[in-house]
Amino acid sequence: MDFGSINPVLLIASLMVASTPILLAALGELVTEKSGVLNLGVEGMMIVGAISGFIVAVETGSPALGFVAAAFGAVVLSLIFGVLTQLLLSNQVATGLGLTLFGLGVSALMGQGYVGIRPPSSPRWEFFGLNELPVVGPILFNQHGVVYLSLGLVIGVWWYLRTTRSGLILRAVGESHEAAHALGYSVLGTRFAAIAFGGACAGIGGAFLSLVIVPQWTEGMTAGRGWIALAIVVFASWRPGRVLLGAYLFGGVTVLQLNLQAAGIAIPVELLSMSPYLITILVLVVISSDKRRAAALAPASLGRTFHASS
């Protein structure tokens, strides 16, 4: 066993990388849920994003185009969910589950010819040499663009929900769709936009996994990250800042257990591999044990079907 091989600076830098897919997916889902829609298809949208991005990046040689395609692919999938739940008024839980099952199947189908290929590598940013700084260099100034995008989105979503008019309408729709409808706001329009935003974020997160973290395509490679993103939204009490905290906590556990595996610690590998899931469950338990608080934080119309009677 050799703990000396674990470098704390690199640990934090790689923690940020490992957390990014979950952070993005959770931010997207947060906006979707704030509008009152519970989309359990995050896992499906992530994996479709992962393969769409992978295919386009491989075929065009451009990771940037890959990320655009990933967002597009996942948005298409999320719109299926939108049409079913918003126009055809289907049950959101069932439809979300269906989206995940369908996404896993479709992605495997799309990825047939892409197993074992390396995607074009996407460079890290260097900020004119700032990345050479000790400690803060590798952490703050030498990451992939998508990591900065995800951090920017945390601030962006916070700002949007808190200060903009459109963000206020979105929250109103999520708290009481009848009242928002009566005031003349478009419940369906708002929700469709929120669902699509959730899809785009999940797709980019998935592509970051297949293009940067792994980087390869394997079936089912998201391995439950979409579900963990859903758990993190609950953990974060629907607040963007806490989503960041939750995602990085999860990323930290993931990276740490990989490091411990590499260091050859005397704990079974399987036990280490299951630790992120166990810790997510533990955190969920702690956060939801205060019943009244948990109920007060969730958007009041979350998961309820809206049908305008007039």
Add this chain to the structure above:
Amino acid sequence: MREALIRLEKRPTPSKLWSWATPLVAVVATMIAGGLLFGALGTDPIVAIRTIFYDPLFGEFAFYYRGQLLVKAGPLILIAIGLSLGFRAGIWNIGAEGQYIMGAICGAAVGLAFYPLEIRWLIFPLVVISGALGGFLWAMIPGILRTRFNTNEILVSLLLVYVAEQILAWMALGPLRNPDGNGFPGSRNLAQYSSTSNQELIVGWGLHWGVVAALIAVIFAYVVLSRHILGLNIRLAGEAPRAARFAGVNPERLVLLCLGISGALAGLAGMFEVTGPSGQIGIDFNVGYGFTAIIVAFLGRLHPIGVMLAGLLMALTYIGGEAAQASLGLPAAAIQAFQGMLLFFLLAFDVLTNFRIRFGGRATA
């Protein structure tokens, strides 16, 4: 206000006719859309659909595939019956895959503990009970967390699937590994050990004890839902939660019951699989029955008889998919996408059960 061209008008009560017709319409729509999908993949759609839905039952190799039908339908129906009870009450156990794995591990562990004793009358029932118990206890985790700590059972039950998969890998490589297996991962073969073997009851039919258990579960669920107070409570809690509370339904007890029953049935399914068709605990033991069963439950309208029919149909897509893989080179994932599509169409057409479609419009607002 602008009048929409097409409006949905809520029906006073759900349409009985459409409630039974939607699964059929959805199946037909999926065949058409699936045919187009296969066409896009470069396979003749008609041939593909025939290979999946017709040939396994009536084609040249039907004698082989017909037996496989019950082997695949057994676990799907067993799991889906349990899930449908919970889904009716608004209790979402989506971690059946994990309960299936844990049932198989517990059953196999107990069976292997007796190896090589030959006392079938004692050991086989013990294995069956431990399988059910394994699934039951695994489902109790989300159950107790939900009732004691108000934790979302959807997320916990699902996350526990990944934990169960790790335990499975650990068991296959560690404690349950076959000592005479030359170091290969995987346990001893339970189907070849006479005390635990869940063999075919009628040769060539694929009818093993798991299929019998599935049939019993269908009858049990039918009786409970239509005749027993528990069934009434389940239906009430799902359709009118407030009324259920006034009627004295204890929601916590209902959560534990629904999760417990579905967990035990999923555990049984895993146990019958590991002692029969699969034979051993291996890393790739689970093949997604727990997730496909969710589709089966919805396709069967959460009704026991419907679930049975839906399980048979879904089993047909499994073996038809295998046949298409062998003869047409259709990728295995195509069937998964096909099954997901079926659920989408079902949910989409379900709007007709609860709503009337009106064209043009009255001058309301």
